[in-house]
Amino acid sequence: MATVSQPVPEGAHITVCEVGPRDGFQIEPAFIPTAKKIEIVNALFAAGLRHMQVTSFVSPRAVPQLADAEAVLAGIDRPEGAVITALVPNLRGAERAAGAGVDAVHTVVSASETHNLKNVNRPIDASLREFEAVCALMLRHGIRVEGGIATAFGCPFEGVVPAEQVARIARRYQDLGATSVGLGDTTGMATPTTVRAAVRAIRDAAPGLGIGLHFHNTRGVGLACVMAGLAEGITHYDASVGGLGGCPFAAGATGNICTEDLVYLLNESGYDTGIDLAALIAAAKLTQDVIGRDLPGQVIKAGPRLRRYDPGLTATASG
Ligand code: COA
Ligand code: ZN
Numbered sequence: 001m002a003t004v005s006q007p008v009p010e011g012a013h014i015t016v017c018e019v020g021p022r023d024g025f026q027i028e029p030a031f032i033p034t035a036k037k038i039e040i041v042n043a044l045f046a047a048g049l050r051h052m053q054v055t056s057f058v059s060p061r062a063v064p065q066l067a068d069a070e071a072v073l074a075g076i077d078r079p080e081g082a083v084i085t086a087l088v089p090n091l092r093g094a095e096r097a098a099g100a101g102v103d104a105v106h107t108v109v110s111a112s113e114t115h116n117l118k119n120v121n122r123p124i125d126a127s128l129r130e131f132e133a134v135c136a137l138m139l140r141h142g143i144r145v146e147g148g149i150a151t152a153f154g155c156p157f158e159g160v161v162p163a164e165q166v167a168r169i170a171r172r173y174q175d176l177g178a179t180s181v182g183l184g185d186t187t188g189m190a191t192p193t194t195v196r197a198a199v200r201a202i203r204d205a206a207p208g209l210g211i212g213l214h215f216h217n218t219r220g221v222g223l224a225c226v227m228a229g230l231a232e233g234i235t236h237y238d239a240s241v242g243g244l245g246g247c248p249f250a251a252g253a254t255g256n257i258c259t260e261d262l263v264y265l266l267n268e269s270g271y272d273t274g275i276d277l278a279a280l281i282a283a284a285k286l287t288q289d290v291i292g293r294d295l296p297g298q299v300i301k302a303g304p305r306l307r308r309y310d311p312g313l314t315a316t317a318s319g
Contacts, residue, residue, distance in 0.1 A: 021037060021052065026065055027246040046279060050081050069100065104143060115156070152183035153183070153195070167205035210236065241283060242291070243296035
């Protein structure tokens, strides 16, 4: 029977998970010094973010930018209540993450075969089989598993990804002991319609499993997809500081939805994020300085809604 969704009520807490230090940094070609990564993570914590994907435990040959995962985790602040996660593609990554001290791991498998082969060099079923050992190890260490599903709303190589395929993987994750799944819109193919379909299919296939949404703004509808998620009762959204982001193994990938833009939308819509927008903009400006180019976010440029300009400094039209 189809599950009926309830919208998230106004005033409810929304978890904003910062993924810039992972999804954002992974696609940057110039190595960001470890100390700068740590400075950015700490500035994001200082803005009130309490859920962060700080790095990936992947092959340093696949993603050289994140070869310093252990050093980053050893150097960051860990504010009270912070949930520190990292991406892991395999058992080796899970062992490294457990040794480095994370609260949760974000495993990754794609919903499309071609992207899974590109991203982790194995078929979907091989990834899922390896996650049996990953989940068992994490449960032994008391580390939560968030089951990541990439290309959940479409694949740049295969096109349409059926919601039933996403739901099948979600159910498998639930059976392995994952507490939630994160639906990754790797190349910005999600729309409000496909978001509703995926969320409902998962609720039918895996009742009680948490769902997080991870949008990229490649086609400009990332925040519209968040609104669709809120209407379906979803309270967990990933976003990247400044709108950094992208998968090196997915053609046409661009940045995540921007954390400042998302927090602006949520705070102005009466949701509780616990995040201070002014401090977040400061963290985004720090990130922009470190990266060395303008980032795609809008609020970093425009400022908060009630930003006031000096009329004396603006021309008056006359004549
Ligand atoms: N951390 C560090 N090193 C790892 C590793 C991990 N999690 N997993 C494998 N390796 C090393 C192996 O030790 C081996 O090293 P060696 O050649 O020096 O002996 C080498 O990588 C190859 O190992 P193998 O198991 O054959 O992996 P592979 O070449 O088939 O690659 C992955 C598989 C999963 C390791 C690789 O594709 C990967 O890291 N993908 C991540 C992609 C990503 O981060 N995408 C963006 C996020 S969605
Ligand atoms: Zn992503």
